[in-house]
Amino acid sequence: MEISPEVMKLLAAGLAIGLGAIGPGIGIGLVGLGGAQATGRNPEASGTILTNMILAIAFAEAVAIYALVVALILLFVA
Amino acid sequence: MKRVAKVLAVLVLIGLCAFSCVIGPLGQKQVVQPHIQMAAEMVPIGPVKVPNTLIGLLLADLVLIGLFLAGTRHIRAGRPEALVPRGLQNLVEAIYEFLANFLRGILGERAEKMLPLLITFFLFILVANWIELFPGFDTVGVIEEAREGVEGHAVRTVGPLIFLTNEEGEYTLVPFLRAANTDLNVPLALALISVFMTQVYGVQTLGWGYFSRFINIKALTSGGFMGLMNFLVGLLETLSEFTKIISFGFRLFGNIFAGMVLLLVISSLVPFVAPVVFYILELFVGAVQALVFMMLTAAFTAVATAGHGEHH
Numbered sequence: 001m002e003i004s005p006e007v008m009k010l011l012a013a014g015l016a017i018g019l020g021a022i023g024p025g026i027g028i029g030l031v032g033l034g035g036a037q038a039t040g041r042n043p044e045a046s047g048t049i050l051t052n053m054i055l056a057i058a059f060a061e062a063v064a065i066y067a068l069v070v071a072l073i074l075l076f077v078a
Numbered sequence: 079m080k081r082v083a084k085v086l087a088v089l090v091l092i093g094l095c096a097f098s099c100v101i102g103p104l105g106q107k108q109v110v111q112p113h114i115q116m117a118a119e120m121v122p123i124g125p126v127k128v129p130n131t132l133i134g135l136l137l138a139d140l141v142l143i144g145l146f147l148a149g150t151r152h153i154r155a156g157r158p159e160a161l162v163p164r165g166l167q168n169l170v171e172a173i174y175e176f177l178a179n180f181l182r183g184i185l186g187e188r189a190e191k192m193l194p195l196l197i198t199f200f201l202f203i204l205v206a207n208w209i210e211l212f213p214g215f216d217t218v219g220v221i222e223e224a225r226e227g228v229e230g231h232a233v234r235t236v237g238p239l240i241f242l243t244n245e246e247g248e249y250t251l252v253p254f255l256r257a258a259n260t261d262l263n264v265p266l267a268l269a270l271i272s273v274f275m276t277q278v279y280g281v282q283t284l285g286w287g288y289f290s291r292f293i294n295i296k297a298l299t300s301g302g303f304m305g306l307m308n309f310l311v312g313l314l315e316t317l318s319e320f321t322k323i324i325s326f327g328f329r330l331f332g333n334i335f336a337g338m339v340l341l342l343v344i345s346s347l348v349p350f351v352a353p354v355v356f357y358i359l360e361l362f363v364g365a366v367q368a369l370v371f372m373m374l375t376a377a378f379t380a381v382a383t384a385g386h387g388e389h390h
Contacts, residue, residue, distance in 0.1 A: 047183070048183075051180075051183075051184060051373065054366070054369065054370060054373065055370075055373055055374065055377060058329070058370040058373075058374060061329070062325045062328075062329050065325075065328055065329050065332035065333065066325075066328065066332075068332045068336055069328050069331070069332050072116065072332070072335065072336070072339075073116075076114060076115055076116045077116055
């Protein structure tokens with residue numbers, strides 16, 4: 001069966017963001033778990049926990065963004 | 079007087095809704111599939127062609143500068159009214175105080191020197207992201223003949239207005255306005271400023287010894303296996319400064335560009351009501367990205383200004 005480059009491009013973009021989002025998804029979930037538990041144990045520290053949590057989420061999310069950029073490049077530039 | 083203004087605002091909103099309901103079916107039977115491209119579209123203004131993200135950027139600048147000039151006019155004039163803030167000055171002071179206290183919590187005493195840069199980052203990115211959500215962005219522009227490789231549409235004229243239709247043709251829309259951060263150049267420039275200023279603050283606090291973070295000759299000459307390891311860690315630090323630029327730039331660009339694509343696609347699939355949910359999401363994403371950019375810069379500066387020797 002002949003597969004056109006167009007189809008492969010769409011498939012590759014879908015796979016890139018789909019597979020790339022698995023890891024960061026788990027990671028952000030774990031960060032949220034840790035943050036919620038920490039706030040539950042020590043509600044007074046919630047401000048510090050929130051800032052640290054957002055920082056950690058940003059680092060985990062960066063990986064998903066790389067996948068997203070690859071997908072966008074495949075769709076709109078390549 | 080206030081009630082009249084409220085009623086007028088509601089009437090204008092209802093009028094806009096009715097206008098969109100009437101003009102939508104007049105313009106086309108179905109909503110047009112948007113053309114999405116990563117590079118900024120070039121808008122012809124007079125004899126020159128200007129990237130539409132530049133116009134979005136200048137608009138964001140204008141809003142910010144205008145707001146803060148108007149908010150601080152009593153302070154700058156040295157009038158006694160400045161001591162009891164009213165109206166806009168309250169807003170401006172509240173924004174500044176909230177952000178400054180937030181940053182003082184992270185950075186401690188070192189915050190004072192970096193506050194202007196960090197708060198400017200936050201406010202600029204926030205306004206540049208949120209400005210995208212105003213109607214007219216990405217949708218109002220000039221109709222041009224489609225370039226090669228771009229899917230063209232037929233046009234339909236209604237009075238003085240021209241609409242794209244979803245039939246095939248040879249025209250495409252070049253929007254006047256587009257959010258600045260959907261052009262990779264802007265986030266990349268912000269990332270370069272952020273990483274460069276981190277080095278500047280590091281040198282200001284620690285002197286030229288700051289660069290021993292990257293090329294640690296002392297560790298190498300003090301000898302031993304651990305000395306060599308410390309030297310190699312320094313090289314890794316050097317590399318991580320460059321990955322910081324990339325990750326700063328692409329994080330902001332990726333989030334905001336994906337938001338733009340999301341809004342365009344949802345608006346073309348379900349033009350009514352459904353996009354509202356995603357507009358709320360984009361409000362959230364825009365604020366979080368501004369916050370993350372500011373906080374990451376603050377965190378990296380905190381690391382850079384912490385003396386290497388202090389921890390031993």
